[in-house]
Amino acid sequence: MWPAALARGNTSNHYDVIVIGGGTAGIPCALFAAMGGARVLLVEKSPALGGTLFWSTGQIAGSGTVFQERLGITDTPQAHFEDCMRINHATADPALTRLTVNHAGETINWLAEHGFEVMDGHPVTGIGHDHFTARRYQQGVKSGLSILDAFLPSLNAMVAKRKITLLTGTTAANLIQSRDGRVTGVTTAGPEGLRDISGSNVVIATGGCAANARLFEELHGVPLYAKTAYPTSQGDGLLLGLSAGGTIVGGDKYASLPGLVPDAFQYPSQMFAYAPLNPSIRAPWEILVNARGERFVREDHPSVHHIERGVYQQPAHRHWAIFDAAMLERSEPIIPKWTRERLANEHRSNAMFHSAMSVEALALSAGLNSLALHSTVDDYNRRLKEGREDAFGRKMRPAPLSTPPYYSIAMQGWTLVSFAGLKVSVDLQVLRKGGEAVPNLYAIGEVIGAGATSGAAYTNGMLVTPAITFGRLLGTKLARASLSR
Ligand SMILES: Cc1cc2nc3c(=O)[nH]c(=O)nc-3n(C[C@H](O)[C@H](O)[C@H](O)COP(=O)(O)OP(=O)(O)OC[C@H]3O[C@@H](n4cnc5c(N)ncnc54)[C@H](O)[C@@H]3O)c2cc1C
Structure with a gap:
């Protein structure tokens, strides 16, 4: 000093x-x-x-x-x-x-x-x-x-x-x-x-x-x-x-915002795109997982600060949005102002975006734990099908994650x-x-x-x-x- x-x-x-x-x-x-x-x-x-x-x-x-x-x-x-x-x-x-x-x-x-x-x-x-x-x-x-x-x-x-x-x-x-x-x-x-x-x-x-x-x-x-x-x-x-x-x-009061799509996995990265992940702005269809392929938060929690705190607790504040073709078709685009076509095709040129015909292949391609992601998606779908409560208390479950191709977007916690x-x-x-x-x-x-x-x-x-x-x-x-x- x-x-x-x-x-x-x-x-x-x-x-x-x-x-x-x-x-x-x-x-x-x-x-x-x-x-x-x-x-x-x-x-x-x-x-x-x-x-x-x-x-x-x-x-x-x-x-x-x-x-x-x-x-x-x-x-x-x-x-x-x-x-x-x-x-x-x-x-x-x-x-x-x-x-x-x-x-x-x-x-x-x-x-x-x-x-x-x-x-x-x-x-x-x-x-x-x-x-x-x-x-x-x-x-x-x-x-x-x-x-x-x-x-x-x-x-x-x-x-x-x-x-x-x-x-x-x-x-x-x-x-x-x-x-x-x-x-x-x-x-x-x-x-x-x-x-x-x-x-x-x-x-x-x-x-x-x-x-x-x-x-x-x-x-x-x-x-x-x-x-x-x-x-x-x-x-x-x-x-x-x-x-x-x-x-x-x-x-010690540091709080991170969710949903920044980085330009690369390096610190500090630049913002390539931004998905607000705020249920009061857009109803979530996708699930959010961490690098272990596990969900960690109720994606439709009415408090965005709850979601922010969930992101903060994940390794390197990283999180991935996982969705399928039906969700892509029926939900508002997760990145505002992007077309569905762009969301579906961005993986061809951008390492933060992945797409595959099975959940396991998606996990391998995105660098996530494949077995864990499979069981996360399976649990989400089963509870929905059987009318059981979601593991995180999520209320908005409009569709199962079951229509290929599957998609992932890598995101980063961040602050302004x-x-x-x-x-x-x-x-x-x-x-x-x-x-x-x-x-x-x-x-x-x-x-x-x-x-x-x-x-x-x-x-x-x-x-x-x-x-x-x-x-x-x-x-x-x-x-x-x-x-x-
Ligand atoms: C994109 C973005 C959106 C935001 N939106 C909101 C919002 O909607 N609402 C909200 O409450 N907050 C928001 N924030 C935060 C808020 O804007 C900032 O915290 C606030 O503007 C900072 O004001 P400041 O006067 O402390 O700093 P600044 O406005 O950055 O002013 C500091 C000035 O000091 C000068 N300076 C620095 N070092 C020296 C030096 N050694 N000698 C002389 N001059 C120096 C700088 O050049 C600068 O002009 C946002 C921040 C960002 C980045």
Whole structure:
């Protein structure tokens, strides 16, 4: 790990607030700090602002929003809180969840006032993850870009008024710390070389580490099976926070999504295709097996998180969808937007897809345990034929697996985000292992770990919503602090 640098010589400038990272959390933090009267420096290593908002679906949730009002929906932060904790089995930090839900409605209303518009029919109770009990979840018409578009005019206006100094193409390479442990600035590396810049408060908003396979594995104890995170999510801020005395928590909350068809059996793989395996999106006809050829989960379980946890328990988080010609013919294609013809023929050119005239031959071709797969399919068919309960309690059993040719698709558990992150207080101050704050150092966004606000699950909107909300709240608070100094 890098040691935090000690202050070198005279610094050329001083700012009330230095925000490192101009993405989902950093933009609102810089903006609200500047609107509150603080002198702000925003340091962004990419040429453009936006970070993960360029890729993110940007689904966000909140109560008391104008979008709910339009539909006559009444809702409360308490109901939102209870839904979040139910979905993630109370594995998220309750104080940070409260902070999010208590202010998420204001966040969404601010976005709406600045041009953010939602998709037809939104807000909804849920989309790809377990649903809320109320309609409070929405996606912008241009996904994450709708959020960025709402912020940029205000941010650009603050830059034009010189309330925000913006350094793009510039990396925060080090934190500067006084001998008594206070963070007093950053060392930046940009077109002008290395520069020490001092600040009264420094906010780390550099995103997660799910594009950095080595760091991800170190912090989660699980390899990064597929690279799907925004490429700047390299974990810079985690290392910066550690260097100043912070501590990292939450790696144990890692949760994997099912259904990624990898481009190859290597880590990290790339996503070749995606099958949601979510019974609320598509009724499953196929069975799911592991490398041993055994089923491991109720494929039609009403909670997609249950299926996710089942996948997580399989070796290398691998799973195979097994189906036959009749299932292919009668079910919705397992990979959205693929034709049945493509599903039937992909095995001719793609090693993740196999087809054979018997279950045993399919297993041999796909590299699964042949005897076990035969007995798995036999058990599934027998119970169905004899009207006995399914071995995993599956209710939807529309047809036996008995019409050749048989098909398999190899799939991989995966994640878009990192769960480990800098431990923060409810004031968003970076904490040492013992629980005391590193003076003047704050962290927001995915750098505090998905585990903090989403828990060991994918809780609807519980990354983008807290990222923006914490950015807004912290920016406002640090501006107030700067005025009272
Ligand atoms: C495809 C996809 C879909 C998603 N969908 C959803 C969703 O619908 N809802 C949800 O809640 N979550 C979703 N997520 C997760 C969510 O989008 C992210 O967790 C969130 O956007 C991260 O925000 P952030 O501000 O922490 O990081 P970012 O938005 O990535 O911003 C970090 C910024 O810091 C910059 N940076 C990094 N290191 C440095 C450095 N050393 N110096 C200067 N700058 C630096 C980066 O260049 C970047 O611009 C999704 C993620 C992905 C990848």
